[in-house]
Amino acid sequence: MHAKSSGGTIIGLTLFFSMALSIAPWPDHLAILMPSWTLLTLIYWSIALPHKVSILTGFSTGLLFDVLTGSLLGQNALIFSTASFFSHSLYSRLRNYPVWQQSTLILMFLGCIKLLSLWLNHFIVHIEYTYQHGLQVLFSALVWPAIFAVLRLIRRHFKVQ
Template sequence: MNRRRAQLLIFSCSFLLAFLLQLAPLPATFLPFKPYWVALVMIYWAIEAPERVGLGFAFLLGLAGDILTGQLLGEQALRLIVLAFIVLRFRSRLRFFPMGQQTLAVLALLLNDRIVVLMVRGFSGDPIPTFGFWVAPVVGMLAWPFVFLLLDDVRARLRAQES
């Protein structure tokens, strides 16, 4: 398998796995603790391979997420576009942050995502969510180093095989 095809396979499989984790059923008690896996994977790829992740890709990814989860059509698309825009805008800084600062930046991005969700759901007339609504970004922040290191390790192994 050539390098380009292997990179595309890793890219595609990472998003497929993120969607599967997003769709994984959890008991109602643990639902507030489920991080936004698709956003974490998109943040990684926007930092490491910005030529693959643009606003159009984020929009299509969000529409696919809306269709898969049965949410309001366009909600995840808007969330991912905002997230992709911010990450791509500040990519040069985020990329060279140490892991601790990068983790805090991811927390800020995920909190911003929650504010976008609040706005969308507020406009659609949904009630204000409970405190548990704000727990998922913290769990996403804690999961970020593992997501980053796992995807980085897979890419490094691919590069090592080619050498």
């Protein structure tokens, strides 16, 4: 078995893998439904290990994500740090909810985050809201139980604490 891990490497690798999923070339019919892999991974680690994954982690992950996706520098940093802040604020409650109830809260939370993102994009590049943005949020909430299960399995296997 593995010794008790501090977890920094595992957390970094899962965030890296989620960023790779986000920037991978997907067919158009799948790209419409693409969940926010990196944001969901960051939310999981913020809830599971709030003493290891901080708002600064969210900010630096967001900056790296901005560079990788070519979006406005600082936009995803603001969004990811906001997500980390709210995950930290509510982690003691979220941990005790069943996964389906967490999915419901994730749906509402990601909806607010998506509106913030669209609001910022509207002023910069004049992007309009379409049903596809809502589908991404909905699919992210539907995928949450699977992401939760996989990341919890990884955390337990490598004894990340």
